[in-house]
Amino acid sequence: MYVMICWWMMYDFAMNPTIQETYLMSYHNGHDSIHNMVYKTDKTSVVNIRMDRNAFTRLCDKREQSGGLKNRKNMLVDEQVALFLHVLAQNEKNRIIVERFKRSCETIKFYKKLVPIPDDETGERWRWFKGCIGALDGTCIKVKVLASKRKPYRTRKGEICTNVLGECSRDLRFIYVLAEWEVSALDIRVLRDAISRQHGLKIPHESIVGTYYICYVGYKNGDGFLTPYRGQRYHLNDWSRPLTNAKELYNIRHSSTRSVIERCFGLIKSRWAILRDNA
Numbered sequence: 001m002y003v004m005i006c007w008w009m010m011y012d013f014a015m016n017p018t019i020q021e022t023y024l025m026s027y028h029n030g031h032d033s034i035h036n037m038v039y040k041t042d043k044t045s046v047v048n049i050r051m052d053r054n055a056f057t058r059l060c061d062k063r064e065q066s067g068g069l070k071n072r073k074n075m076l077v078d079e080q081v082a083l084f085l086h087v088l089a090q091n092e093k094n095r096i097i098v099e100r101f102k103r104s105c106e107t108i109k110f111y112k113k114l115v116p117i118p119d120d121e122t123g124e125r126w127r128w129f130k131g132c133i134g135a136l137d138g139t140c141i142k143v144k145v146l147a148s149k150r151k152p153y154r155t156r157k158g159e160i161c162t163n164v165l166g167e168c169s170r171d172l173r174f175i176y177v178l179a180e181w182e183v184s185a186l187d188i189r190v191l192r193d194a195i196s197r198q199h200g201l202k203i204p205h206e207s208i209v210g211t212y213y214i215c216y217v218g219y220k221n222g223d224g225f226l227t228p229y230r231g232q233r234y235h236l237n238d239w240s241r242p243l244t245n246a247k248e249l250y251n252i253r254h255s256s257t258r259s260v261i262e263r264c265f266g267l268i269k270s271r272w273a274i275l276r277d278n279a
Contacts, residue, residue: 034079037086049085050271056082088272114175116211126170128253129214132226134175135261136167136215138187141179141275152182165190167201167213168264176201187218214258228254 038045042052049056060078063069069077114133121127140161145153153160163185165178178194178201194201203224212226217234221227228234229247234255243249269275 034082038078038082048089049082050089051085056085088274090273114211115169117170125253125257129226129257131211132170132214132257133211134167134169134213135258135264136165136191136213136219136225137258137261137265138163138165138190138218139265140164140183152184155183163187163190165194165201166261166265168261170260172260172264172267174264174268187216188220191219214254216258226254 036044037048038056039053045051045053045056051059056078060081063081064077069080071077072080117126117130117132119130121130126132140155140159141164142159143153143162145160150160153162155161161183162179163181163183165176165181165187166174167176168174176194178190178197181190181193191201195203212224214226217227217230219225219227228251232245232247232251233239234251236252236255236259239252243252
């Protein structure tokens with residue numbers, strides 16, 4: 001298995017003795033809240049945590065079996081996962097979660113295996129890129145930063161954001177995410193950091209011969225990474241005029257295929273409110 005999406009650990013308000021004394025619910029009452037939120041119907045489950053009951057149960061099993069998540073004295077695994085997903089889905093603040101559920105939240109991880117585009121691929125978008133294992137790009141996510149450290153995180157629009165590197169498969173599933181760099185960092189610098197980490201982004205040719213990531217021009221073009229031609233039309237909204245040469249033909253096919261990572265970012269932001277606005 002190839003790692004990962006790792007969400008930020010939420011600050012554990014419940015460890016505060018004052019909050020524990022004031023708000024701590026009994027085990028039974030706490031689990032009743034999760035029953036009404038998740039287990040009552042698939043409709044309420046999707047509204048509250050963005051997945052149905054079957055998907056939620058399978059996620060809890062995976063987190064318990066391979067993720068090391070365990071039952072606590074006052075909180076079972078399913079409650080830990082449900083509350084954390086609710087925070088992500090609704091962009092609830094920690095103090096609201098503590099007040100509403102008298103609980104705290106846990107980190108979630110996902111896993112996806114690398115599968116290259118086969119030689120016999122017939123899909124119009126992917127058949128030009130045999131051996132491609134995914135698309136790679138960056139996006140901006142709003143974050144909270146201490147006032148003294150905000151300058152490198154400030155965008156041209158004045159928003160405070162982090163530069164998130166993401167890589168996804170053709171079926172819109174994330175394979176790798178790195179979310180630590182300030183927005184002012186160059187894309188290539190973020191990529192180099194991701195590659196250098198012990199459990200970071202794996203360069204494809206080291207594990208699967210002849211495979212590569214398809215990525216934007218801001219990244220490097222070389223072994224394991226395929227970028228478009230520079231100085232040629234690229235973005236899909238630039239193609240108001242007919243193609244004029246082979247490089248433009250390549251670029252429009254590259255842009256159409258690489259757009260899968262933009263769709264992936266768009267879908268996850270639309271599903272998880274906390275990624276759209278963390279102001």
